[in-house]
Amino acid sequence: MIILGIETSCDETSAALLEDGVRILSNVVASQVEMHAKWGGVVPEAAARMHVERMNPVIQQALDEAGMTFDDVDAIAVTNRPGLVGALVVGVAAAKTLALALQKPLIGVHHLEGHMYSARLVDPELEFPYLCLIVSGGHTELMLVKGHGDYYLLGQSMDDAAGEAFDKSARLLGLGYPGGPKVDAAAKQGNPNAIPFPRAWMDGTLNFSFSGLKSAVLRYVDTQGKALNVNDTAASFQEAVVEVLVTKTITAARQVKVKTITVVGGVAANSRLNEAMSTAAKDTGFRLVIPPSILCTDNAAMVACAGYYRLQKGERSDLELDTLATADL
Ligand code: KG4
Ligand code: ZN
Numbered sequence: 001m002i003i004l005g006i007e008t009s010c011d012e013t014s015a016a017l018l019e020d021g022v023r024i025l026s027n028v029v030a031s032q033v034e035m036h037a038k039w040g041g042v043v044p045e046a047a048a049r050m051h052v053e054r055m056n057p058v059i060q061q062a063l064d065e066a067g068m069t070f071d072d073v074d075a076i077a078v079t080n081r082p083g084l085v086g087a088l089v090v091g092v093a094a095a096k097t098l099a100l101a102l103q104k105p106l107i108g109v110h111h112l113e114g115h116m117y118s119a120r121l122v123d124p125e126l127e128f129p130y131l132c133l134i135v136s137g138g139h140t141e142l143m144l145v146k147g148h149g150d151y152y153l154l155g156q157s158m159d160d161a162a163g164e165a166f167d168k169s170a171r172l173l174g175l176g177y178p179g180g181p182k183v184d185a186a187a188k189q190g191n192p193n194a195i196p197f198p199r200a201w202m203d204g205t206l207n208f209s210f211s212g213l214k215s216a217v218l219r220y221v222d223t224q225g226k227a228l229n230v231n232d233t234a235a236s237f238q239e240a241v242v243e244v245l246v247t248k249t250i251t252a253a254r255q256v257k258v259k260t261i262t263v264v265g266g267v268a269a270n271s272r273l274n275e276a277m278s279t280a281a282k283d284t285g286f287r288l289v290i291p292p293s294i295l296c297t298d299n300a301a302m303v304a305c306a307g308y309y310r311l312q313k314g315e316r317s318d319l320e321l322d323t324l325a326t327a328d329l
Contacts, residue, residue, distance in 0.1 A: 077307020
């Protein structure tokens with residue numbers, strides 16, 4: 001079964017071809033980073049327009065790289081929620097058009113479910129139940145995954161998402177956009193113990209809070225003025241985020257008694273989070289799955305994978321499929 005996946009929820013135009021749910025034949029990601037960098041962040045209207053320009057060439061490239069034509073496609077999976085509505089509409093319109101023209105099934109996918117399935121792309125045999133830490137630009141969630149489409153939310157951020165904290169702190173440090181990778185790189189040159197930034201432990205819960213940390217970075221930057229050591233500040237900020245994410249994830253895994261932990265979403269590409277989570281998992285005896293960077297950040301292969309398992313259950317979307325800015329999983 002060949003699934004064409006389409007993802008346009010934010011600033012990457014992506015199309016992928018996936019065989020039997022887990023084998024990636026192609027996964028083309030056209031990033032808009034350079035354009036949005038000029039404005040210091042994602043401009044929704046510009047993102048939508050660029051998706052329109054790139055959607056067809058990206059789909060064609062995904063077919064070419066897989067050595068296929070539209071005739072080989074058995075179903076189409078597309079992110080329809082949550083995200084920038086103007087951006088989502090482009091991918092959803094393309095997916096509906098293809099479903100109608102090719103007379104093939106269409107399935108709308110929740111973006112976070114897509115992220116969760118990125119772990120299955122690297123470990124197709126991933127056994128339930130397992131724990132999933134989702135860390136993206138818009139979400140920080142600890143999820144118990146009991147089966148396909150069967151999730152229990154254990155904890156989440158009460159304010160900023162982890163990725164948002166990275167992006168906002170990067171701006172405060174003058175590192176620009178995209179914040180996460182810039183902080184990651186700067187932190188490699190800095191001392192993670194230089195500044196004792198606060199950790200919000202949210203005692204007794206598996207929830208997170210990162211807005212206090214962001215404010216602490218803002219205050220610190222103000223007090224330092226020209227003497228600011230950007231690399232030390234980036235490293236100390238990153239360490240505060242990573243320590244909380246790792247500690248809470250291990251606590252959650254113990255509580256729900258799973259064997260495996262997965263970490264997905266853009267922030268899962270962070271090198272220090274990867275390193276610290278790997279060490280902690282090894283020390284505590286949990287198996288850890290963190291996808292490679294290209295599958296952590298937004299991509300259509302993960303969307304096709306999530307769509308595959310929904311289609312297997314007999315689910316279908318019709319041509320009325322809507323786009324939503326916010327949506328529960
Ligand atoms: O999953 P994603 O690509 O899009 C959303 O669904 O939001 O995540 C994007 C987020 C951004 O906040 C970005 O700064 C962050 O992931 N990110 C990183 C790294 N790469 C991307 N954060 C920290 N370190 C990285 N290397
Ligand atoms: Zn995402």
